[in-house]
Amino acid sequence: MKYRRVGNSGLKVSEIGLGSWLTYGTAQEQRAADACIHKAFECGINFFDTANAYNRGAGEEAIGMALKPYERSSYVLSTKVFFPMGDGPNDRGLSRKHIMEQCEASLKRLGVDYIDLYYCHRYDEDTPTEETLRALDDLITQGKILYAGVSEWSAAQINEAVDISERLNLHRLISNQPIYNMFERYIEDEILHVSETAGIGQIVFSPLAQGILTGKYKPGATLPKDSRAANSDVNGVISSYLKEDVLQCVQDLQHLAEQLGCSLSQLSLAWVLRHPGVSSALIGASKPEQIEENVKAVDLVLQEDIISEISQILKKVEGFAPLR
Secondary structure (H helix, E strand, O other), rough: OOEEOOOOOOOOEOEEEEEEEEEEEOOOHHHHHHHHHHHHHHOOOEEEOOOOOHHHHHHHHHHHHHHHHHHHHEEEEEEEEEEOOOOOOOOOOOOOHHHHHHHHHHHHHHHOEEEEEEEEOOOOOOHHHHHHHHHHHHHHHHHHHHEEEEEEHHHHHHHHHHHHHHHHHOOOEEEEEEEOOOOOOOOOOOOHHHHHHHHHHHEEEEOOOOHHHHOOOOOOOOOOOOOOOOOOOOOOOOHHHOOOOHHHHHHHHHHHHHHOOOHHHHHHHHHHHHOOOEEEEEEEEOHHHHHHHOOOHHHOOOHHHHHHHHHHHHHHHHOOOOHH
């Protein structure tokens, strides 16, 4: 495994991290979480990501239980706050009240004394950014979180936060967590530049486009029965990728990966990690074997001619706009 600093901070995370969105939360999934986290440690992964909103807290509980046997200092743990956790008017957003209350709730669900990296899961139009940043700063001062970050914020919103933190001498944000893969590349327009200037590292999610970039879905073929796309409970996001031009593009990328002697998922992860502004790519896994395969991406260095060939293939889906 290889490790990178998160932005300009001293925090180092594995280039491949393990996420838990749509993955862990039931009794059966707890067994999967235990097995996958055990394999992750074996492979050198030290970074684990979750959120309070994943299964309304069940995702945090599953990650916390799976991490319980391991020395707390041996891993980096992140979670998030923003989405509704109740029916009340203050049970959502980035107000000081919601942040403080949800941080305490997350600590209890995770079974830890502190959270390494605490994310604002989205931008809150109803709360002054200064209020949000002061609350995060207080949590850092109290030792309940060590670092703070944001997820899916725009370049302008990140700039606003950076300016406020500088003016008020608050602890700086160290990370942004956006979606980033071969098909969804909006961060390349402004966010990567703005973040690098501010010393903010990207910890990206969905680098395999919800499994599309594993090659399991074929143009014109029926969906695999045991796949996420075939599960109506969780296929809302992945369905937007299931277009013939996208799947044909995946086939072309698959052929390129075969020529290089690697899997499509390894090629896709190495492509994401090619950018120095990316600190880590979060994978999802329900089986330990998936982790074993994906971590090999850190040893795959893509030369310029391969990156150019990938760019040529991706031109076929320029303008791709997923449904959200």
